[in-house]
Amino acid sequence: MKPLAAGDPVRLGPHRILGVLGEGGMGKVYLGRDDAGRPVAIKVLLPELAHDPGMARRFVREARAAQAVASPGVARVLGAWTDGERPWIATEFLAGPTLAETVERLGPLDETAVRALGAALARTLQDIHAAGLVHRDLKPGNIVLTSAGPRVIDFGIARPEHGLTLTATGTSPVTPGYGPPEQVLGQRVGPPGDVFALGAVLAYASTGRRAYDGADVAAVQYRVVHGAPDLSALPPALLPVVAPCFARDSAHRPAPARIAAALAPPKSARNLWRRGPLGDDIARREAEARKLVAAPVPEATGAPGRRRFLAGLAGAGTVAVTAAGGGAWWLLRGGGDGEGGRPAEKEAAPAPRPWDAKRLNAADHRDGEPPTPLWGPFTAHRLGRWLQPVRDLVLVAGKEGLRALRVTDGQVKWVVRNDHQSHSAALPNGLVATVFEDRLVAVDVGTGKPRWSAGEHVLRVLAADESAVYVATGESAETRLCAFDFSTRALLWDVRTPIPQAYGRGDSRAAAGSGRLVLFGGDEGNAVALDARTGRTVWRQPRQGIAVGLPPVFSGSTVYLGGSSLTARRAEDGKTIWSIPAKGKPFGYVGGWSTPVLDGDALYAVDEDRISRRNRHDGKADWTRPLDGLASTNSVTVQGGMVWVSESNDKGMIALDKATGAPVWTWSNGFGEWLAAGAGNRVFLLRDGQVTAMPVT
Structure with a gap:
């Protein structure tokens, strides 16, 4: 959350404004507190749009649509003001993850949870339709999971049942794969359109993948109109309920009441949203939400105390904040920069996941003696050059391709070919980007199947952020950089690379965040930041390293670099926050500062020895x-209570207590260069093609 800036309101109606949750093309969404001390999310139309008759009408329609629905399955509208230069809508503040986030982080829901979800959503659609409305954009990102059950948000494109679509024929504002055929074709969309979307939501919740998918938006929409949904992974008991929702003829789709009756979860599902990893996540977010509005706020707007208070909220932990009627949600992550370089409060502990390992306690091992590996060593790739945990898998890339091992036992789940021993990048929605036959390919993490491809002459995946994936391209050497929108697969920009590559090998590394793509390495060891939206070079730091690039690391609006100095820079303009010179000149993979690793407010890095x-x-x-x-x-x-580092190629990996730096044990299984990655209370070690999973304290 950001502090209020000049021009931001201090109060709207009975609501005290605390900070800015987010902003978009139509306006800003604020966190507020009403006179009873309850948190509210308030969407405000931008002043310049308030004078646009079309936008103003849409905003008023959104407010009226949300207010018209009386249902426990939607976030309540607490108030609205649709006149004047600052129209606003105040809604319940929902602390909980969206269905999309839950499936991405915890995996597909089990059958009982899908039944409870589907029955609740079907009853909510009944209420929406009874109010004379059609939602028209039901999707996993518009469903928030709370301790009281699923809640539907975003009435931005909802229309009266007798109304027509907002768009011209052939276009659709709805997420591809969730809008019905009639919406894709620009025809009238009635209540059965929401039933189609409900079927798509339940298929995704149950399987972790969309029922309709394709290489691009046009291919997805074509399949919606002319093809059949992929329900092969759906549990047999759910198939008779979900499949009829996809009937091409809207008249043949079941009514929501019939779906609710058919799904009817067992009584034990009443407390479904309060137990297990999901229940823990929701409870933690609710607790953080209460903290946000319970703390006192200095009255003087713009005063230093107020700024410090809001900066503290930004670092107070992790809480998902959803504004119904606004169609937006924000994940406020801990560890944001405090004012004047002061540390923010420590992050809340991440919610446990089903595949997390149990951490060792003092009775489980002896200091100085390494414990038994959780699994391995297993042969992964003879020339493995990339190691990354993604959800319940650890991905290893090498000469033979991209291989996915289960984090729980190290068994191979799938293998796909990729080119150039390419680095890969995890994308949202359970995908990972890699390179195959000189094209950018997105692979389904759950199945290993390609979901879409884009581009040509792609040599290497560089990085990805919440909206785009960035690649290096060229006929024989990396001469250009490109950005692709991962939802539409459209080329966003294509520029000449600002970093010459060492011997044409592609030795620069990259990271994306805070609106910037930062590259580091190349012939001269430069660090260069590009505007992630346009590809324009924004700032450059010459000779930060030598030839071999090290991955930059982002935390909020700060980027950290190793190399000739350990440096923290503002991502926006490259201004140095602090910098510490290395003991000696870096050369190849040794010397100088290592890639820094962040863990809350702590940073770990190696300087030579x-x-x-x-x-x-x-x-x-x-x-x-x-x-x-x-x-x-x-x-x-860094993982658990430990930090692991390779002392030298023949000494092995030493595990240290991360709080004190005291050695705990050393692990070695031969000679060679180490690659390491940590996740889920495991450290994965790759050496000579062998992968081993080690426990942590």
């Missing part, structure tokens, strides 16, 4: 420990 833990806000050291020999610049990993 020593590792230190530092405050990421000012770079000051908490502790420093010497290592036995030069460490690799790519081998620092």
Whole structure:
């Protein structure tokens, strides 16, 4: 959440405004508190749009549509003002994840949960239709899971049942794969259109993938109109209920009441949203939401105390905030920068996931003696060059392709070919981007099947953010950079690379965040930041390293770099926040500062033969420990209560207590370069094509 800026309101109606949750093309959404101390989300139309008759009418229609529905399945509208230069809508503040986020993080729901979800959504559609409305944009991102059950949000394109569509023939504002054939064709959309979307939502919730998919939006929409949904992974008991929702003729789709009756979950499902990993996640978010509005707020707008208060809220933990009627949700992550470089409050512990391992306690191991591996070593790739955990899998890329191992036992789940021993990048919605036959390919993490492809002469995946994936392209060497929208597969921009590549090998590394794509490496070891929207070079830091690039690391609006100095820079303009020179000149994969690793307010990095833990806000050291020999610049990993680092190619990986730097044990199984990654209370070690999963304290 951001502090209020000049021009932001302090009060709207009976609501005290606390901060800015987000903003978009139509307006801003604020966090507010009513006179009873309840949190509210308030959407305000931009002043310049309030004078646009078309936008003003849409905003008024949104307010009226949301107010017209009396249902426990939608977020209540608490108030609205649709006149004057600052129209606003105040709704319940829902602290909980969306269905899309839940499936992405925890995996598909089980059959009982899908039944409870479907029955609740069907009853909500009954209420919406009884109010004379059609939602027209039911999708996983517009369904919030709360402790009281699923809630439907976003009435931005809802229309009276007798109304026509908002768009011309052949276009649709709805997410591809969730809008019915009649909506794709620009025809009248009635209540059966929402039933089609409900079927698509339940298929996604149950399987983790869309019922209609394709290489691009046009292909998805073509399948919606002319093809059949992919329901092959749907549990047999759900198939007779979900399949009829996709009838091409809207008259043949079942009514919501019939769907609710057919799904009828068992009585034990009443507390479904309050137990297990999902229940824990919801409860944690609700607790953080209460903290947001319980803290006192200084009255003086713009005063330093108020700014510090809001900065503290931004770092107070993780809470999903949803504004119904606004059609937006925000994930406020802990660890944001405090004012004047002061550390923000510590992050809340991440919610446990079903595949997380149990951490070791003092009775489970002896100091100095490594414990038994959780699994492995298993052969993954003879020349493995990339290792990344993604959900319940750990992906290894090498000469033979991209291989997915289950994090729980190391068994191979799937293998797909990829080119150039390419680095890959995890995308939202359970996809991972890689390169195959010189094209960018998005692979379904759950199945290993390609979902879509784009581009040509693609050599390497560089990075991805919440909306785009960035690649290097060229006929024989990396000469250009491209950005592709991962939802539409459209080319966003194509520019000449600002970093010459060492010997044509593609030695730069990249990361994306805070509206920037930062590349580091190349012949001269430069760091260069591009505007992620346009590809325009924004700032450059010359000779930050030598030839071999190290991945930049983002945290909020700050980017951290290793190399010739350990440096924190403002992502927006490259301004130095703090910088610490390396002991010596970096060369290849040794020397200089390593890639920094962030863990809350702590930063861990290696400088030649020593590792230190530092405050990421000012770079000051908490502790420093010497290592036995030069460490690799790519081998620092933090997981659980430990930090792992490669002392040298023949010494192995040493595990340290991350709070003190004291050695706990050393693990070695041969000679060679190490790659390491951590997730789910495991550290994955890759050496000579062998992958081992180790426990952590």
